Amino acid sequence: MPLKDTGTERLIKDAAKRLLFAEGKLYATTQDIADAAGINRSAVHYYYRTRNQLISQVFEESMTALSLRLDQAMLSDHPFPKKIEELIDIYLAEMIAYPYEETFMVTEINNAGHKLVTKIKEGPVSSFLEEVAREMEAGTIDKMNPVHFLINLFSLLSYPIIMAPLYQQFFQLAKDDFNKIIQERRDLVYQMIFKTKDGKTDHVKM
Amino acid sequence: MPLKDTGTERLIKDAAKRLLFAEGKLYATTQDIADAAGINRSAVHYYYRTRNQLISQVFEESMTALSLRLDQAMLSDHPFPKKIEELIDIYLAEMIAYPYEETFMVTEINNAGHKLVTKIKEGPVSSFLEEVAREMEAGTIDKMNPVHFLINLFSLLSYPIIMAPLYQQFFQLAKDDFNKIIQERRDLVYQMIFKTKDGKTDHVKM
DNA sequence: TTTTTATTCAACAAAATTGTTTAATAAAAA
DNA sequence: TTTTTATTAAACAATTTTGTTGAATAAAAA
CATH class of the missing domain: 1.10.357.10 (Tetracycline Repressor, domain 2)
Structure with missing residues (x-):
């Protein structure tokens, strides 16, 4: 859990959504997602810890x-x-x-x-x-x-x-x-x- | 290329199709496919060399x-x-x-x-x-x-x-x-x- | 300015997956 | 039966991916 939502958290989720939902890249890796968000892969883990948690959140939210x-x-x-x-x-x-x-x-x-x-x-x-x-x-x-x-x-x-x-x-x-x-x-x-x-x-x- | 089609080659392709097309397991690994076909993973490589070639053949054939x-x-x-x-x-x-x-x-x-x-x-x-x-x-x-x-x-x-x-x-x-x-x-x-x-x-x- | 918070960097360990190889074994064909 | 062909087994290297960590920076807040 981040201590504050500075927007990067959303950025990551949106990038994931874009890859998955818009481009149909259903296997997108954490690296792919980080790249699409224009941030470091560490940040993905920092905010969501695991790929699975990120994906689950995207799933639920959508x-x-x-x-x-x-x-x-x-x-x-x-x-x-x-x-x-x-x-x-x-x-x-x-x-x-x-x-x-x-x-x-x-x-x-x-x-x-x-x-x-x-x-x-x-x-x-x-x-x-x-x-x-x-x-x-x-x-x-x-x-x-x-x-x-x-x-x-x-x-x-x-x-x-x-x-x-x-x-x-x-x-x-x-x-x-x-x-x-x-x-x-x-x-x-x-x-x-x-x-x-x-x-x-x-x-x-x- | 196998020297003869003993049926195993088809078996593998059919298993792949079943996983991908029937069960929607779009990420099926070579191991998954081997398991579904009831054969050794080596056989998958023996017949198709790479996962990619197998998948491509399934794609084209379908x-x-x-x-x-x-x-x-x-x-x-x-x-x-x-x-x-x-x-x-x-x-x-x-x-x-x-x-x-x-x-x-x-x-x-x-x-x-x-x-x-x-x-x-x-x-x-x-x-x-x-x-x-x-x-x-x-x-x-x-x-x-x-x-x-x-x-x-x-x-x-x-x-x-x-x-x-x-x-x-x-x-x-x-x-x-x-x-x-x-x-x-x-x-x-x-x-x-x-x-x-x-x-x-x-x-x-x- | 100091302190906290956000983000990156680099390095690494652990898994998972892929692909290769060689030998062993089983089955089929000659 | 001998020989070829098909299949498995086991071990391994290479790659990719995941996840962690701790230190380094940068940015924001106090």
Whole structure:
């Protein structure tokens, strides 16, 4: 524990996040992290003692932050379409900034066996699922298990960004062209989500 | 190079695949792989000399195989809905068997900087994109950039499987319940893909 | 200025991982 | 059975990574 937070502690954690979440360097060593933070490797150990503790903190912090952001969006009192719009924007911004955050989480769970149960609140998700169910009753969106609705939403937003290096090759697109595709998805996903079987799509256009 | 393929060579590669793609142990050491294959670590080196060569072969082989399977599905001469059905089944089976294959590919690209350009054939993808475009003209599916259509398809299928450990927690579901959700997606994704804005969904039901 | 706190430096020990080698043994083929 | 081939065992060197320590500086606070 440092006696005072002079910012270096954060610097280290942010550098780790950048390497892991933004650059996808999931094996980053303490040296890598120190370099990325522009500090001495000793400092990493000084502040976090072990690599494991640093990684764990990054893991927990991100999990909590992500959870919180989503909860916030899900609990806002805006009308449903607006709320979805917010959810999309929040999620998209996060994924573009940190495409490998979720990948990291999953691999950490698979490798280190982190527990994250405690970090997830019951409330927001289940109450949002109920709201989704009500919207389905109202006919705004197609009827299905609300869990599928949310999975669809996140899938359509996250996956292409995570797999960008793969699909860029797959579709033989230049980096810029692929980025343009990603940008287009904000509206496209919104449309898809609100496209009902009976053709009513008369909602607030984004 | 072994003088003869007695099966051990494959055994090693398969064990590596299992660890990397099925269990998500993306950092598996030569020892881990040897253990998983039930053989001596020396054998790993005997057959592949270095870890890197083994990993590279696994990478290339999977890339080629995946590419081939998809090409095959995309080039079949079945009618479009049937073709999509095949594509879904192929993709879903692959993802369920090897949820982390794509994750591995991407992290390898980000870390080792593998080139895979040469592995992807021009033909099948672009001709399939054209077919998708024709179907859009015909009104079977919604009009959009065909690239988006394919990205949507793969996103909806892959992402929930890749992120299962995360979303299982997120939705507070038991493993079995979540698996049931995944199974439901085969039909659900099919429906979504063929759900047009004007409400015509009168295709072959799966 | 003195004292405390933050950071670096250098050196090192301990582990873990990789890769090589040589001999031993087991299995298969001739 | 002899010979080749496949596999293991054991020991080792090289490398990388981790983690510790204590002294040296630098910066900030008192």
